[in-house]
Amino acid sequence: MSADEVLGSQPGMEYEGPDDVPILNVTGELAGEVIELRLPAMAEQIPLIRMLTHGVVARADFGLDAIADAKMAVDEACAQLVQLADLGARLHCRFQPIAGGLCVSVSTTTTEPDPPSERTFGWHVLATLARSVSSHHDALPGETAGVTTIELLLVPGTEAG
Amino acid sequence: MSDQRKPLLRRPDEYAHCDPLFEELGTLDPSDPRRDELRARLVTELLPLAVHIATRFAGRGEPREDLVQVARIGLINAVDRFDPTRGHDFLSFAVPTIMGEVRRHFRDTGWAVRVPRRLKELHLSLTQGTAELSQRLGRAPTPSELAQHLRLDVDEVREGLLAGNAYQALSVDKPVHDDAETLSLADTIGSEDNDLVMVENHEALQPLLAELPKRERAILVMRFFGGLTQTQIAERVGISQMHVSRLLSQTLELLRGKLTGER
Secondary structure, three states, rough: OOOHHHOOOOOOOOOOOOOOOOOOOOOOHHHHEEEEEEEEEEHHHHHHHHHHHHHHHOOOOOOOOHHHHHHHHHHHHHHHHHHHHHOEEEEEEEEEOOOOEEEEEEEEEOOOOOOOOOOOOHHHHHHHOOOOEEEEEOOOOOOOEEEEEEEEEEOOOOOOO | OHHOOHHHHOHHHHOOOOOHHHHHHHHHOOOOOOHHHHHHHHHHHHHHHHHHHHHHOOOOOOOOOHHHHHHHHHHHHHHHHHHHHOOOOOHHHHHHHHHHHHHHHHHHHOOHHHHOOOHHHHHHHHHHHHHHHHHOOOOOOOHHHHHHHHHHOHHHHHHHHHOOOOOOOHHHOOOOHHHHHEEEEHHHHHHHHHHHOOOOOHHHHHHHHHHHOOHHHHHHHHHHOOOOHHHHHHHHHHHHHHOOOHHHHHHHHHHHHHHHHOO
């Protein structure tokens, strides 16, 4: 199985992501609203993801602070993965609206089996900007490379306070 | 001919009489009252240099007087930081320093790209509307709340917010230079230490933080180590939320580049 298959580029094979669900108990009903973007895992591409993030969270009517936080968080997650990504790998960004927020998952193929360290400044930034953040690495059967994913739960920041 | 080529250093000897003053300044004890006197004299002698550089940047949408002020600040910094024992002459040190200061001013307050008047006005009303609503709601407003408040179409607001990233702040955004920052920094510095030691690359990070301009550093610390929202930071520093957000993401990008050794 190739990385692209795991990342869900085949028609009819919806990439569910191994860990879509755990952050909040989301059922599949909202899956129709999933927005995805796939592009080369290169730093030059990140501004494009940033624009899409803006569009998605502004449409979800996040507060202005939360919009800016979301963009910075996605920026950071993408930058971390671009660092780890194998040469020629693609970055897969997936935005899934869930009750009370937005689940963003960014993944790419990496030979390095360890997910990003959770003790870096970059991770501290992610943890500050997102309601929750997690990462995982899934080996691809029969290949040396696997898929590393960072998942962010973003909230609109409009609750009282 | 060669005069035309390098107008800034047209007469390199123009400020040559300052060299002995710098040398003298270098020999004085830091507590010597003559230092201030000498420093003031040097700055005064060199003022035309600041005007000269400011003039080069005139006609780009920023008032000339502001540019001259900024260039003068750059000049004072250059005088303070110049070390004649390093073997450079003052001009080759000062010109890039002053130009850097003026460029920074453009980056902070000027428009990075030419933007139609309509968009500038939209940005202005979004900035003001955000400030008003934040005050009322106690948090940052959403695009639809802004649209309602400003009687604008929500799509227009969303796009206006996105465009807000392409250009820099307007003059209403102008920072309250330096004053506000020391205070806010002092407020949050304690929690910075605690959080920072948890970070494994904090040894690499600390000198980078120290290198940041004071305001950028204060904003970063307040957001990531002080737990303040951008709206709260905006209020403390006296700039708009959008400006805070721009400065934050610029600073993060800079740190990211340096931490990963890209530049």
